[in-house]
Amino acid sequence: MPEFPTSIGTSDPTTIRLLGHDLAGELLGQVGFGELAFWLAARRRPSAGEVRLFEAVLVSLTDHGFTPTAIAARLTYYSAPDSVQGALAAGILGGGSRFLGVTEDTGRWLHRVLEGLDDAESRSDDDWDAVALEAVRAARAAGEKVPGIGHPVHKEADPRVPVMFAIAEDSGSLGAHLRLFAAVGRVHEQVLGRRLPLNGAGVAGAALADLGLPIELLRAFALLARTAGLIGHLAEERESPIAPAVYAEVDRNAVYVPLPDAGSA
Amino acid sequence: MPEFPTSIGTSDPTTIRLLGHDLAGELLGQVGFGELAFWLAARRRPSAGEVRLFEAVLVSLTDHGFTPTAIAARLTYYSAPDSVQGALAAGILGGGSRFLGVTEDTGRWLHRVLEGLDDAESRSDDDWDAVALEAVRAARAAGEKVPGIGHPVHKEADPRVPVMFAIAEDSGSLGAHLRLFAAVGRVHEQVLGRRLPLNGAGVAGAALADLGLPIELLRAFALLARTAGLIGHLAEERESPIAPAVYAEVDRNAVYVPLPDAGSA
Amino acid sequence: MPEFPTSIGTSDPTTIRLLGHDLAGELLGQVGFGELAFWLAARRRPSAGEVRLFEAVLVSLTDHGFTPTAIAARLTYYSAPDSVQGALAAGILGGGSRFLGVTEDTGRWLHRVLEGLDDAESRSDDDWDAVALEAVRAARAAGEKVPGIGHPVHKEADPRVPVMFAIAEDSGSLGAHLRLFAAVGRVHEQVLGRRLPLNGAGVAGAALADLGLPIELLRAFALLARTAGLIGHLAEERESPIAPAVYAEVDRNAVYVPLPDAGSA
């Protein structure tokens, strides 16, 4: 008979243990939700500074207004108001390569560059600029995009970026990924021929990577944050719905375009 | 042309505003993730005490070990490792009437009882006992279950319950729903003929209702908490997978049972 | 060690068996997809007439243009083009009480009325009218809606309805649910005071119930049909996308409405 190993939870008639701690006696009221989420994902308890940066990242990713995923969640809630879980799941399913992917792509890209280095911690800004320059050149030569730079709305500067760097510095969590990302911001113009701002999704990915969270799951933290945002959208949809108007607008402005063989049957 | 009203987010080239505040200047690093989640859902900023109770509720709901939803998420991640969002969504979709529903059901039930009362705030414990007794009797007469009591494992007492009441009291958020729920715990034996413990999912629902969160969305907060738990399960699945063994165990122990007409074609 | 009973599939190194039959030797090329779907759900092989009615029901439910679910699937595909399964799942999740629910609600409602009768098969149209009249009166007295009647667009008559009745008659599958549904169409005006057309979703539910498919899963057949429709929407979205325009339209016409305490922090 197989055994199923886990370090997460166990319980018996009188005790519930989570991550090896007594939930009632040691965790409830004593550990924050963000702290617990970090702990579960990283499988180690974060420091106070790490929690501060982590929560700032989550806050920065929670909502971006009427995104396609928020609209999809609202339309699903309108169609199936009996299933809140379905509306949230529909919103989460939009968390793929185009929108939320930037966070993950940036973290992965920086991580890959860093894997080739030794002694990343002791580098100066000039050293980082040299590393970044080589990495951006390599990306360009391979025809790949450098992730985390440029933004359709914040064309000059993304206001989240300097604040996130300051929080990371301040909380003692500024690491190699963020330093390299900053260097990318300084040097990419030399290679790409134009200056693009570092963007908020990118800095979030760099910060999550610096926090030591699993690179392969960076997208998941964007989705955790976005779940809170989606609940806000559903709460608002209950009070002032937009889904019926979105549906009506699309349906009313549908224009039928015949296919080559339509009507020939 | 229709307009789409929202109080959540707006942005322009230099500023991102969330809930009417400058995200970079007023929120990042200054508002916690739990606080923001509450604010978005309740459409008002919570007090520090409310945040404390809310985060305790989320922590209490984050993980319950190898639940069917955690197993489903792990199996989905195993089948489709390219889509973290799909695995999380699959886990969330189990958040229905049987498991996570208790939180919502309890909040709704208490809310319904309270709607019939006026002046709920000034009642004594004896008053609450009388209200609870009548409500439990009415439920019994109607053949309905009283939600939030009894637990398959914690048959005597659920260790989360007293801690949650203490946090609510301590943070100044103990309100009518929790008081009524406590009274249900005191009086139900008179009606049902046996003593059942208040359970953790029920106290979570009562607390969320006392916090003034939308009754119709209580399930959503259980799902937000569970999303963090599911990320923990996916992180663990990457390091020590159980999904292949679950699959193998079920497949290997499949026993074919012919249908009446099988093989007759 | 537990065993897991199943009548669906088994395989060994040389044979794959499905529903007790050799997939390669007895089923592939010899059983239609609709026939197999029916067989799996009903756990008995349908007759040719049953397959004909079942496929007509599926065809009638496959697509209804730019529904909220189709729009949600397209928006999800736009956000996460790497996950076709996520876009389809998002579309399916809209299959709840408001839109696809009519099919299930009608089947359930008719089923409940029929459970109270004996000898349903031998009734005349006049008998059915009497049954329907009583059932509609009872629904009205209880403040419940009679499902399957009325349509926001097809206010006079839903063109699918007479064709579906003809196919059911013609294929020998016209049973008690459809007969009762027809009677509802004849008598409801006496109770409700206005004439509403039977609608296509309702006739689909009645037909699925007459086919002996599980009442609790009627919604699932609407979802199977709709999956084919959603694939059509994704195929069209690839060639002439609407999701970017839907997103832009909603985002551009967002109007910020301050909350009471916004900006006060």
Next chain:
Amino acid sequence: MPEFPTSIGTSDPTTIRLLGHDLAGELLGQVGFGELAFWLAARRRPSAGEVRLFEAVLVSLTDHGFTPTAIAARLTYYSAPDSVQGALAAGILGGGSRFLGVTEDTGRWLHRVLEGLDDAESRSDDDWDAVALEAVRAARAAGEKVPGIGHPVHKEADPRVPVMFAIAEDSGSLGAHLRLFAAVGRVHEQVLGRRLPLNGAGVAGAALADLGLPIELLRAFALLARTAGLIGHLAEERESPIAPAVYAEVDRNAVYVPLPDAGSA
């Protein structure tokens, strides 16, 4: 105001049109469900032979017993029996790179090889062998897997494969993708040093590609087929559930493994 072009559906008070045809007058009872699914996806009406091959492909992909996706759907249905759409969506979400991906990967791989050729139609089997040999060598040199060959259970031969080739031949739909796939089956041993069987998922992908369905959506057809299979699993779960036993088995055999810092708080 934007317009939203579509060739799928339109309706007015008296008529519903689908793909340019009168649904009630021209399609219901006259077009099969598989035929309609093909038509919507390919945006052209298939021939009778194409429908035959397409339905055989769907039948071959409908169910593979207790797969991880079937188990996940059953667990989700157990947790949330109120949401059939959620259980189906959870099952669909497992349709990713590991399980259902083979169908898509094989179709894509064959398609890519064929894109480099001209005049594919008139080739002899010897010509195809030469093309396949070069393609398998190139895959091997690039360290890539050749998709569609090998099977964990059917180690010698997959019984679906010869039947699918016969149906394709017989229905006049045997095209370049299937011919190339057959050649891969004949020549790969020369490169890989061992003989692997062509598998059923691979032949399905090759057949779908030969039918001219969109290469980027091949996975979607596997998911359409699987939706029917999942409905069968839910129907069976209602009658003889396995989810409670799967849950109990995993939960009971959970073994707690402490994390390095567990218990230190």
